[in-house]
Amino acid sequence: MTNQAERGGLREQRKARTRRAIQEHALRLFLDQGYDATTVEEIAAAAGVSHMTFFRYFPTKEAVVEDDDYDPFIADLVRARPAGENPLEALRAALRTGLDAVLDTDRDAVYARTRLIVTTPALQARQWHNTATTGDLLATALADRERRPVDLRLRVIAAAATAALTTALTAWVEGDGADDLRSLIDQAFAALDPEP
DSSP states (O other): OOOHHHHHHHHHHHHHHHHHHHHHHHHHHHHHHOTTTOOHHHHHHHHTSOHHHHHHHOSSHHHHHHOOSHHHHHHHHHHHSOTTSOHHHHHHHHHHHHHHHHHHHHHHHHHHHHHHHHHOHHHHHHHHHHHHHHHHHHHHHHHHHHTSOOOHHHHHHHHHHHHHHHHHHHHHHHTTTOSOHHHHHHHHHHHHSOOO
């Protein structure tokens, strides 16, 4: 007989599988048919769920592309960096560690999502808000790591790092994914370092 915790764990695993299936089918349809030509109903049908189930996992069609677990994962990696480390270096190192984990398992999905965001006007328009939200999350992670409140300095550092990441991701898409994303991010962060 299973206990309540085991049932809860199985339920969460099933929900995670459903969420991932919806995203995978959405990306495939967007790439095959185009973002604007693909409906929520088509995505739901391809994933074997109702359109109401789709909306339980994603509040909008845009969210199926934008939503991921990467930002909280990166924020946790930032918090784990040594407190005395330069904040910009802590962000770069955390991003590098996170990318190593994500690209080894989800490179094609990350590229597909990034390409859709960079090339789809409806998603581009939302990118500023999403980038600002990521910057706020990273500034909070830096502050937590230093055991201090978020201040202007940490916000600026997080915003600069987020801009560097976004620019590297855009360059990756513009190069059709041929360049190594890790190298592009290293180059982008190097541009943020002051000249000697």
